[in-house]
Amino acid sequence: MRFPLYIAIRYLFSKKTHNSINITSLICAGGICVATIALVCTLSVYNGFQSLITGLYNAFDPDLKVSLVEGKTFVCPPEQLNKITTLENVAVVSEVLEENAMVKNKERQSTIYIKGVSSNYIQLIRPDSILTAGQFLFEDNGTDFTVIGAATAAVIEGNVACISPIYFYAPKHDTKINMANPEKSFNERAAYVSGIYAVNQQDIDSRFAFCSLDFARGLFNYNNQEISSLEIKLNVNGKVEKIKEQIQTILGDNFIVKDKHEQHEEFHRMLKVEKWITFLILFFILLIAVINVIGSLTMLIIEKENDIRTLSCLGANDKTIKRIFLLEGWLISATGAVVGLFIGLLLCFLQQQFGLLRLNDGGMNEAFIVDNYPVVVNGLDILIIMATILTVGLVIAWFPSRYVGRNQG
Incomplete structure (x- = not known):
């Protein structure tokens, strides 16, 4: 696994012969990054509102x-x-x-x-x-x-x-x-x-x-x-x-x-349903971004035909070569996801500390009980988001990489 991963990382960061491949890979990672930011921030805001409203109910609710x-x-x-x-x-x-x-x-x-x-x-x-x-x-x-x-x-x-x-x-x-x-x-x-x-x-x-x-x-x-x-x-x-x-x-x-x-089971169930419906909508947007990896990886495979022949002559079998491009596609998704996660968590932190997005405009007729959008980051949500992106990225990368070696050599 170490050799295919090393080659995949080299391919990810090396300059390609055709600049369009670099641009396509960057667009793929950028799309995944934006979708990840949206997932992290949206689910955290849902958690914030749920925590806020639950706190209000708790003023009267017994244990x-x-x-x-x-x-x-x-x-x-x-x-x-x-x-x-x-x-x-x-x-x-x-x-x-x-x-x-x-x-x-x-x-x-x-x-x-x-x-x-x-x-x-x-x-x-x-x-x-x-x-x-x-x-x-x-x-x-x-x-x-x-x-x-x-x-x-x-x-x-x-x-x-x-x-x-x-x-x-x-x-x-x-x-x-x-x-x-x-x-x-x-x-x-x-x-x-x-x-x-x-x-x-x-x-x-x-x-x-x-x-x-x-x-x-x-x-x-x-x-x-x-x-x-x-x-x-x-x-x-x-x-x-x-x-x-x-x-x-x-x-x-x-x-x-x-x-x-x-005591408020229906309320919590409704919030949970709304939250995961929103997750599914954003997931489909994410899926569109991840699917672009197929095009980027296909272009890379075509460009690296000579490298594939060289690796074959050096003793690398088809399974190893397929694994290189599988990891390459997965790394594109993972890079976008990790960067998106970092930016999303940073935005959530800034919202908690400084209230970047406000609900009340500071006027006399303030309709909301809090001035800013409440945000609560849930560790389980983060794990689900990352697991979803990395799994989908791996599955998507498998489609073009499975044909590597069939027509080369």
């Missing part, structure tokens, strides 16, 4: 969430709850009741997702990182309070300075709507706005209204033990999969335990 496989609410027996709470590396277990409702402030209204939580819920999240006004307070001296998202607050014109409460409405269970007096078909509860949160994600900022568990149970006509889920925070060194299995064993097959990723 583990327990809910029914079928059904909406359940009662968790105290002995089971105590077993979960006392598991090693379980830091907080909060009872939660979630349901759709309508929120109204004077003449302005919006649909909302009520999230009634137990008193220890504040230990499960980082309220200081998401609160833009007020505090996480749900009850004080018999008065009910709620924390709403910034988008919801803008729609209903509610804020912590309001001296009047906002009202929540939910349909009564097993009751038909009275068309003559629709309000009689709904439960109504009032609460003052104690805080406003924002994570700069429209889906989240317009979705939740946090309140006490008792407030939610009263609004939705549930008894004082019913909940829709358990949200669990683990210690830093907690092993998620191990604790998942332990909780599943305690509760049985009627329940499902989801980690952070599984």
